[in-house]
Structure formats: structure tokens, C-alpha cells
Amino acid sequence: MRCQLFALVLATIAVPTxxxxxxxxxxxxxxxxxxxxxxxxxxxxxxxxxxxxxCQSCHRPANPGDNGLVAPMSLMTYSEVRPWAASIxxxxxxxxxPPWRASDKMNGLFDSERRLSDAEISTIERWASDxxxxxxxxxxxxxxxxxxxxxxxxxxxxxxxIVAAPTVIPDENTDDLTQHEVGEAPSDIWVQxxxxxxxxxxxxxxxxxxxxxxxTPGSEREISLGCAAPGVDPxxxxxxxxxxxxxxxIIRFExxxxxxxxxxxxxxxxxxxxxxxxxTPVRHRVRFNPVSNSTxxxxxxxxxxxxxxxxxxxxxxxxxxxxxxxxxxAVGARYTATYPxxxxxxxxxxxxxxxxxxxxxxxxxxxxxxxxxxxEAAYRYDNSLARGAKRGFDxxxxxxxxxxxxxxxxIAFVQYTDESPVEGSSDGRAPVAAPVRLPQYDAxxxxxxxxxxxxxxxxxxxxVVAFPRFGTDESVVPIDALRPGDVLSNRVSAVMKxxxxxxxxxxxxRITPGNVATGFAGLYGLWIKxxxxxxxxxxxxxxxxxxxxxxxSSVVAEVPLRYEGVPGGTGRFAAVLQDRxxxxxxxxxxxxxxxxxDFGLPQPK
Numbered sequence: 320m321r322c323q324l325f326a327l328v329l330a331t332i333a334v335p336t337x338x339x340x341x342x343x344x345x346x347x348x349x350x351x352x353x354x355x356x357x358x359x360x361x362x363x364x365x366x367x368x369x370x371x372x373x374c375q376s377c378h379r380p381a382n383p384g385d386n387g388l389v390a391p392m393s394l395m396t397y398s399e400v401r402p403w404a405a406s407i408x409x410x411x412x413x414x415x416x417p418p419w420r421a422s423d424k425m426n427g428l429f430d431s432e433r434r435l436s437d438a439e440i441s442t443i444e445r446w447a448s449d450x451x452x453x454x455x456x457x458x459x460x461x462x463x464x465x466x467x468x469x470x471x472x473x474x475x476x477x478x479x480x481i482v483a484a485p486t487v488i489p490d491e492n493t494d495d496l497t498q499h500e501v502g503e504a505p506s507d508i509w510v511q512x513x514x515x516x517x518x519x520x521x522x523x524x525x526x527x528x529x530x531x532x533x534x535t536p537g538s539e540r541e542i543s544l545g546c547a548a549p550g551v552d553p554x555x556x557x558x559x560x561x562x563x564x565x566x567x568x569i570i571r572f573e574x575x576x577x578x579x580x581x582x583x584x585x586x587x588x589x590x591x592x593x594x595x596x597x598x599t600p601v602r603h604r605v606r607f608n609p610v611s612n613s614t615x616x617x618x619x620x621x622x623x624x625x626x627x628x629x630x631x632x633x634x635x636x637x638x639x640x641x642x643x644x645x646x647x648x649a650v651g652a653r654y655t656a657t658y659p660x661x662x663x664x665x666x667x668x669x670x671x672x673x674x675x676x677x678x679x680x681x682x683x684x685x686x687x688x689x690x691x692x693x694x695e696a697a698y699r700y701d702n703s704l705a706r707g708a709k710r711g712f713d714x715x716x717x718x719x720x721x722x723x724x725x726x727x728x729x730i731a732f733v734q735y736t737d738e739s740p741v742e743g744s745s746d747g748r749a750p751v752a753a754p755v756r757l758p759q760y761d762a763x764x765x766x767x768x769x770x771x772x773x774x775x776x777x778x779x780x781x782x783v784v785a786f787p788r789f790g791t792d793e794s795v796v797p798i799d800a801l802r803p804g805d806v807l808s809n810r811v812s813a814v815m816k817x818x819x820x821x822x823x824x825x826x827x828x829r830i831t832p833g834n835v836a837t838g839f840a841g842l843y844g845l846w847i848k849x850x851x852x853x854x855x856x857x858x859x860x861x862x863x864x865x866x867x868x869x870x871x872s873s874v875v876a877e878v879p880l881r882y883e884g885v886p887g888g889t890g891r892f893a894a895v896l897q898d899r900x901x902x903x904x905x906x907x908x909x910x911x912x913x914x915x916x917d918f919g920l921p922q923p924k
Contacts, residue, residue, distance in 0.1 A: 359445065359446070359449035359450070359452055360442050360443075360445050360446035360449065360452070361446070361452045361453060361454025361455070361458070362397045362400065362401070362446070362451070362452065362453045362454055363397070363453065363454045363455060363456050363457075363458045363459040364454050364455070364458040364459070365442050365446060365454075366400070366442065366443060366446050367397075367459055367460060368460045369435065369439050369442065369443065370394050370395075370400070371460065371462075371463055373417045373433050373434075373435060373439075374394050374416070374417060375394060375395060375463075376552075378392060378393055378394035378395070379393055379394075379395055380393050380395070394407075397453045401451055401453070404446070404447040404451040405447060407443060407447070408443060408444055408447045411435055411440050411443055412440065412444070417433035417434065417435065418433070418673075418676040418678075419432060419433045419434045419678070420669045420670075420671045420672055420673060420676065420678060421667065421668060421669050421678075421680065422668040422669070422670050424665060424668055425667060425668060425680075427683070428680075428682060428683065429680045429681055429682060429683060430681050430682070430683045431552075431678060431679065431680065431681055471516070472514060472516075472593055473514055473552070473553050474512045474514045474553050474555055474593070474595050475595065476593075477512075477514065477593025477594055477595055478594060478595055478596040479508060479510075479593070479594040479596065480591060480592070480593055480594075481501050481502065481527075481570050481572075481591065481592040481593075481594070482501070482589065482590075482591050483499040483501060483572045483574070483589060483590045483591070484499055484589070485587060485588070485589045486574065486576070486587070486588055486589065486590070487585060487586070487587045488521060488576045488578055488585060488586045488587075489585050490580065490581060490582055490583065490584050490585045491580055492578075492580065493577065493578060493579060493580045495575070495576040495577075497572075497573075497574045497576070498571060498572065498573055498574075499571070499572040499574075499590075500530070500569050500570070500571050500572075501569065501570045501571075501572065502569065502570065503567050503568065503569055504529070504564050504565065504566055504567060504568045504570075505566065506566050507563060507564070507565055507566050508563070508564040508594065508596060509561040509562070509563055509564075509596060509597045509601050510544075510561055510562050510563075510564055510594045510595065510596060510597070511555055511556045511558075511560070511561045511595050511596065511597040511598075512553065512554070512555040512556065512594070512595035513527075513544050513545050513553065513592065513593070513594055513595075514553040514592070514593040514595075515527070515545075515546075515547035515553070515590070515591075515592055516590065516591045516592070516593070517547065517574065517588065517590050518588030518589045518590045518591065519576070519586055519587075519588035521576045521577065521578045521586040521588065522574055522575065522576050522588065522590070523575050523576065523577045523724065524546055524547060524575050524677075525546065525547055525572065525573065525574040525575065525590055526543070526544075526545070526546035526547075526572075526573045527543075527544040527545065527546075527570055527571065527572055527573070527592055528541050528542065528543055528544060528570070528571045528573070529541070529542040529543075529544060529564055529565070529568040529569070529570055529571075530568060530569045530570070530571055531565060531567070531568055532567060542562070542563075542564070542565075542568070542606075543606075543607045543608060543609075543732075544562075544564075544570070544592065544607070545607050546642075546644070546732075552679075554679075554681065555595065556597075556605060556639075558597075558599045559599060559600065559601065559602040559603055560601070560602075560603045560605050560639070560736065561597040561601045561603075561604070561605060562604060562605040562606065562607070563604060564594070570592070572590055572592070573722070574590050575722065575724070576588075577724050603637070603736040604736060605639065605734060605735070605736050606734070606735055606736065606737070607732060607733070607734045608732070608733060608735075609644075609730045609731060609732050609733070610628045610629065610630045610654075610694055610695075610696045610730075610731040610732075610733060611628050611696075611728075611729055611730045611731065612626050612627065612628040612720075612729045612813060612863065612865075613720040613729075614720070614813060614863070615719065615720060615727075615729060615813075615863035616717055616718070616719050616842065616863070617648060617700050617702045617717060617718040617719075617727060617863075618702065618717050618842065619702065619714060619715050619716055619717055620702065620703060620704060620714055620715065621700075621702050621703070622701045622702065622703035622705075622706065623699060623700075623701065624699065624700040624701075624702060624861075624863070625697060625698070625699055625700075625861045625863065625864050625873075626697070626698045626700065626729045626863040626864065627695065627696065627697045627698070627813065627863065627864040627865030628695075628696050628729060628731065628813075628865055629693060629694065629695045629696070629865040629866075629867060630693075630694055631691065631692070631693050631694075632688060632690065632691070632692045632693075632694065632735075632737065633690060633691070634690050634737045635687070635688070635689055635690050635737070636687075636688050636690075636692065636735050636736070636737040637685045637686065637687050637688075637735060637736050637737070638666070638682065638685065638686040638687075638688060638733060638734070638735045639681065639682060639685050639686075639734045639735060639736065640679050640680060640681040640682065640733075640734040641654055641666065641667045641679075641680045641731070641732070641733060641734075642677070642678070642679045642680065642731075642732040642733075642734070643667070643669055643672060643677075643696070643698070643730075643731050643732075644677060644728055644730040644731070644732060645672060645674060645698060645700075645727065645728050645729060645730070646674050646724060646725075646726065646727050646728055647674050647710045647711075647712055647724065647725070648700040648701055648702050648706070648710075648712070648718060648727050649672050649674060649698055649699075649700055649727065649728075649729075650671070650672055650673075650699050650700065650701045650706075651669060651670050651671070651672050651698065651699035652667070652669045652672050652696065652697070652698050652699075652731065653665065653667065653668050653669070653696070653697045653698075654666040654667040654694065654695070654696050654731060655694075655695045655696075655697070656688055656692050656693070656694055656695075657692070657693040657695065657867070658688070658689060658691070658692055659689060659690070659691035659692070666686065666694075667680055672698075679734075693867065694733065695865055695867060695868075696729075696731035696865075697864065697865070698729050698731075700718075700727065702714050702718060712725050713725070771785070771786065771893075772784060772785035772786065772894075773786075773894060773895045773896045774896060775896040775897075775898065775903045776896075776897075776898045777898045777903065777920075781819065781820045781821055782817075782818070782819045782820070782821065782823065782896060782903070783817070783818045783819075783896075784815060784816070784817050784818075784845070784894045784895075784896055784905065785815065785816045785817075785818075785894075786815050786892060786893060786894040787813050787814070787815065787866065787892075798912055801849040802849065803849055803850055803851040804848070804849065804850075805848070805849050806846045806847060806848045806849070806857065806869045807846070807847040807848075807849075807909075808866065808867050808868075813862075813863060813864065813865055813866055814844040814845060814846060814859075814862065814864060814865075814866040815844065815845035815846075815894055816842065816843065816844060816845065816862045816863075817830075817841075817842070817843045817845055817858070817862075818841065818842050818843075819832050819841045819843075820832050820841070821920060821921075822920075822921050823902075823918045823919070823920065824902070824918055824919040824920075824921060825856070825876075825878035825916060825917075825918045826878060826879065826917075828876050828877075828878050830843065830858060830875075830876065830918075842862050843858045843859060843860065843862055843875065844858070844859040844860075844861050844862035844863075844864065844873070845857070845858065845859075845894075846859065846866075846869050847880065847907065847914060848869075848877065853879065853880070853881075853882060854879070854880040854881075854882045854914055855877040855878065855879060855880060856877065856878050856879075856880045856905070856914070856916050857869065857874055857876075857877050858874070858875045858876045858877070858878075859873040859874055859875060860873050860875050861873040878916060879916065880907075880914040880915065880916050881914065881915045881916065882912070882913070882914050883913050884911050884912065884913070885908070885911055885912070885913045886911060891909070891910075892907070892908070892909040893907070893908050893909075894906070894907050895908075899917060901919050901920060901922070902917065902918050902919035902920045903917075903918055903920070904916070904917050904918070905918065
């Protein structure tokens with residue numbers, strides 16, 4: 320659906336700065352004739368500075384355009400904070416507030432970091448236990464300098480506004496995903512800032528994509544403009560950095576609303592995106608792309624399911640920000656960089672991921688990685704009955720990738736630039752286009768991830784092996800380089816999967832359909848492993864991980880593989896199930912290499 324075209328303003332607005340003054344507090348002194356005692360903390364002198372630094376950016380009065388992202392109560396004044404003293408203590412003791420989900424390993428890396436020190440937590444605890452005293456207003460710290468919003472816009476009045484059609488979530492709906500296609504860009508636009516205004520607190524998150532003509536090559540056909548979700552605040556890119564919205568691009572909104580059902584619960588809203596056009600020369604073209612996996616399946620009742628994805632940066636790249644995105648079952652996310660020399664570095668660890676607060680982790684200093692760096696993302700999901708009861712989802716069903724709140728996603732966004740610096744114009748205003756270069760190959764393109772699958776002819780839909788795009792010399796470790804204990808490592812996609820609804824006997828090893836969860840068809844990850852006396856087929860209980868690291872703790876069984884060299888190979892990996900008397904044969908081929916393993920189907924008594 321196409322609706323309102325772009326409103327192009329292209330005006331530079333000088334925004335004055337407003338300073339709000341808050342007065343300060345009285346300290347308690349020792350009683351005359353008695354030993355001095357530590358003064359009880361007071362709000363104005365001791366607690367307000369902590370709230371200013373770590374809490375008030377969210378716990379403040381609502382403004383137009385907040386889209387439900389403002390916290391449920393304001394903590395700006397003593398009268399607002401005092402009733403919540405006990406609750407604040409509980410939340411900071413549990414490290415639930417401020418909502419910073421990254422591990423301590425990440426301390427100091429990201430500019431959006433919000434965490435309380437042990438001393439700050441102790442101050443809040445003592446303040447509440449000593450009576451939550453107000454103290455003297457004149458002891459308050461200097462107020463923060465606040466840039467006022469312009470008509471509700473955090474980044475100032477936008478130069479370009481993109482407006483979607485009005486949307487209604489009716490009384491009977493609890494979950495709504497709406498797409499709109501809007502206008503066409505009248506010219507090339509270099510964008511330094513993007514701000515989303517969802518239009519209603521019922522909108523959980525929204526994203527936007529620039530769609531280019533079908534003739535546009537490769538992954539440049541779609542350009543992400545980013546997303547907004549609880550915890551994601553709009554930021555301006557540094558001067559010299561911008562992304563290109565090309566002439567003729569159509570903007571697609573994807574708006575996800577979530578509410579309760581019932582009479583008079585209908586919600587009507589209209590979403591808007593504001594773009595700030597760069598006023599300085601563009602020296603670095605920014606991209607915002609995901610490392611993602613859309614092929615996973617989380618089994619019912621499983622409380623610890625792993626899903627992975629990977630991409631390779633073919634050129635030297637500067638990473639500006641990382642944003643892990645998932646839904647209600649996602650509980651952990653990690654980004655790891657493996658460098659060409661074989662060393663690895665943990666870029667981001669979020670062991671307490673929560674859909675209700677999704678942080679964009681922006682580097683204080685942009686992270687430069689060399690050409691050939693492999694970026695791996697690994698998520699953990701909890702589909703247990705206990706979490707389902709707590710979060711309101713049905714944990715008795717398997718879950719796949721999908722847009723609804725009760726579906727799941729594994730999308731590890733990366734904001735980066737891989738363009739060489741370019742010289743700008745001398746007037747300091749006109750944007751200068753970065754050189755035209757083909758985009759880096761996206762190793763997780765959904766059209767390329769899975770090459771196919773093969774079902775056992777004698778047992779249709781009961782035994783199936785699925786295999787990924789696995790087999791160029793650049794993506795698989797050369798076989799002659801493998802040592803005993805090494806696995807054939809696929810750097811650009813997930814591992815093979817085997818699903819069986821019947822028991823399979825690989826020699827004396829039985830592979831059962833109950834591997835994953837009771838009542839769920841057996842689902843296994845498959846790896847090819849070099850052994851001292853030949854080859855092994857390794858079965859794991861983590862079939863949705865990326866294919867570059869085998870976790871020993873996930874291994875269920877290992878069975879022998881026969882190996883032979885075959886002339887005239889195709890260079891592509893393939894997995895095929897073939898009928899054999901009383902069972903079948905799994906045949907794996909890659910180039911001039913072939914592995915096989917027989918299995919039996921237990922006969923009914």
C-alpha cells in the first residue's frame with residue numbers, strides 16, 4: 320500500500336538549549352557531645368546525582384513521540400521518587416535497574432552504558448533504610464543540560480518526514496504486524512539521523528527498509544533504515560558518517576503492535592519516520608545489516624536452545640554499533656569476532672537479554688576489524704513451561720522464525736562502514752558520495768542459506784536430512800589440513816540437520832526420535848569429524864548453531880563414516896538419504912570427497 324509521499328524540508332534549524340535548575344540539600348551532623356556518626360544519605364545530596372546519571376533519561380515525564388518507550392513512572396523530583404523507595408532498592412539490588420543487560424566483560428566499551436557501582440547501590444539502600452530523607456534542596460547537584468525537543472522530535476525537526484497510513488488494531492486482536500509502502504525518494508538523500516515515532520504505546524517495535532528497483536544488484540536491493548524498540552533511543556551518526564537513501568527508493572514500514580484483547584481495547588495510530596540530512600561532507604557510507612538465522616526450530620519445553628549465524632567481512636570494516644534482536648524466548652546473545660590469524664575476540668555478551676528492553680550497543684571508539692574477519696552471533700532461547708507461564712506464551716509448541724510476538728527471531732544487527740575515506744567538498748556542507756562499490760557478500764542471505772534436503776524414500780516425511788550452502792574452498796577448511804579431532808568447519812552457515820520420527824540404528828548406536836524433547840521428532844545437528852583411524856559422523860543436540868564451532872557438551876553420539884575419493888566432483892556439498900534393505904544409507908559429498916554411513920530401521924514386532 321502506498322500512501323503519503325515524502326515531505327522534504329531540507330532546512331537547517333538552530334535549536335536553543337534549555338537548562339533546568341534544581342536546588343540542593345541539607346546534610347546531617349553529629350549530635351553534640353557524642354561521637355560523630357555517618358550522616359544518613361539524603362535525596363538531594365546523595366541519591367539525585369545517581370538518578371540524573373543513570374535513570375532520568377527514561378524515568379521522566381512523557382513527551383510526544385515517546386511511543387511507549389518512556390518508563391512507567393517519573394523519577395525527577397523528591398515527591399515522585401519517595402513513594403518508590405522500597406521498590407527502587409529491590410530493583411537495583413537485583414541489578415534489574417538500570418536496564419543494562421551486557422556482562423561485566425563489556426565494561427567501558429559502549430557509550431550507552433548504564434550500571435550502578437556497589438557504592439551507588441549501597442547509598443540507595445542506606446537512604447531507603449534511614450527513612451528516605453529529602454535533605455536540603457540547595458545541596459542538589461548542578462542540573463544536566465537538556466536539549467529541548469522540537470515538536471516532540473529528539474533529534475530536532477527532521478528534514479524529511481515519511482508518514483504511513485493510519486492503522487487500527489481491533490478489539491479482538493492481541494498481535495498485529497502491519498506493512499506500508501510509502502512514496503519514492505525524490506533524489507539521493509544522505510542521512511545522518513533516523514528517528515521513529517510509532518504513534519502509540521501499543522507499538523512494540525517498528526523497522527523501515529528502503530526498497531530499490533528490481534534491477535539493483537544483490538543485497539543492495541534492500542537498505543535497512545534501522546528499527547525502534549524499547550531501549551533503543553535515536554542517535555545522530557558522527558559527522559562524516561551517513562547512509563544513502565537512493566533516488567526512487569520506496570520506504571517499507573514494518574510496525575508490530577501488541578495489546579490485550581477485549582471490548583474497547585482497539586488502538587488507532589499512525590507511524591512516522593523523521594530523517595535528518597547530513598550537513599557535512601560524507602566520508603564514510605554506513606550500513607545497518609543483520610547476521611541472522613531464519614531456519615531454526617525451538618522444540619517445545621526446551622529451556623536452553625542455541626541458535627547461531629555468521630558472516631565474513633571481506634574488506635577492512637569499522638563496526639559502529641551492535642543490536643541483538645529477539646522475542647520473548649530469547650534470553651542471551653553473544654557476538655564473537657574470529658580474525659584471519661585464528662585469534663578470537665568477544666565483541667558483545669548479553670547474558671540477560673530481555674525483549675522488553677533492547678539496547679543498541681554503540682561503541683565509544685569504533686571497532687576496526689581486518690578483512691577476512693568472521694563475525695559469529697550465538698543466541699540462547701528458553702521455551703520452558705516455567706518461562707511460558709511467566710511471559711504468557713505456549714511452551715508446548717515448537718517455535719520458528721516469524722514476525723509475531725509469539726514467534727521468534729534471531730537477528731544480530733551490525734552497524735558498520737566498509738568504505739574507504741573520501742575527500743569532501745570545501746564548503747563543509749554539501750554531502751559527497753562515497754565511491755560506488757559492490758556490497759560485501761552477505762553470508763546469511765536467506766536464498767543461499769539452505770541448498771535443500773533429502774527424505775528417505777522408504778519413509779517419506781519421517782527421516783529427512785537438510786544441508787546448507789556448504790562447499791566453496793573459501794568457506795570450508797581444506798580436508799587435507801584437518802587433524803584428528805577436527806571437524807569440517809563451515810564458516811558461512813549452519814550445520815546439517817537430521818530429523819527422524821523413527822529410531823535409526825547406525826551400527827550399535829541407536830539415534831532416537833526423543834533427542835530434543837518428549838513428543839518432538841528427533842532433531843540433530845550433524846558434523847563430519849576427522850579421527851585417527853578414519854572419519855566420524857557426529858550427532859549433537861544443537862542443530863541450529865553456526866557451523867564453525869562444535870561444542871563438546873552438545874555431542875550425543877559419534878558413528879563411523881566410510882570415506883573415499885571420487886573423481887570429477889562438483890565442488891558443492893550435498894547430503895542424500897538412499898533406500899537400503901531394512902534401512903538406508905546417508906551419503907555426503909563435497910567436491911572429490913565422499914562419506915557414507917549405513918543405518919537400519921528397527922522392524923515392528
